[in-house]
Amino acid sequence: GQLSEGGDQLGSGADTLVVGLGELxxxxxxxxxxxxxxxxxxxxxxxxxxxxxxxxxxxxxxxxKLAAGAKQVDGGV
Known part of the structure; x- marks a missing residue:
């Protein structure tokens, strides 16, 4: 009884471990x-x-250059 219960728990724990390792x-x-x-x-x-x-x-x-160009435009207008 107790032995087989322990075996089941061990198997379940091993499955959880494998899943955990996969997720890791x-x-x-x-x-x-x-x-x-x-x-x-x-x-x-x-x-x-x-x-x-x-x-x-x-x-x-x-x-x-831009400023100089702007002055020329102003002067031209």
């Missing part, structure tokens, strides 16, 4: 995938900031 493995894969996506996102964000800074630099560089 899934979780690890999800964490790894999430980390990769995060890294990709950070890379893309950094690239975007670079491009933005570069664009702002060009804008600052072109502002005097």
């Amino acid at each position: 493995a899934d979780g690890s894969v999800k964490i790894r995938n999430g980390s990769l996506k995060l890294k990709d996102g950070i890379t893309a964000y950094t690239g975007g900031v670079s491009s933005l800074n570069s664009g702002l630099g060009q804008l600052n560089h072109n502002m005097p």
Whole structure:
């Protein structure tokens, strides 16, 4: 009686352990995938900031030309 009950509990515990290990493995894969996506996102964000800074630099560089052009237009009108 008690022995077979213990055997059942052991079997049930082993099943739970296997399920838990499977979920742990899934979780690890999800964490790894999430980390990769995060890294990709950070890379893309950094690239975007670079491009933005570069664009702002060009804008600052072109502002005097733009201002000079605006003065000519005013003078022409």
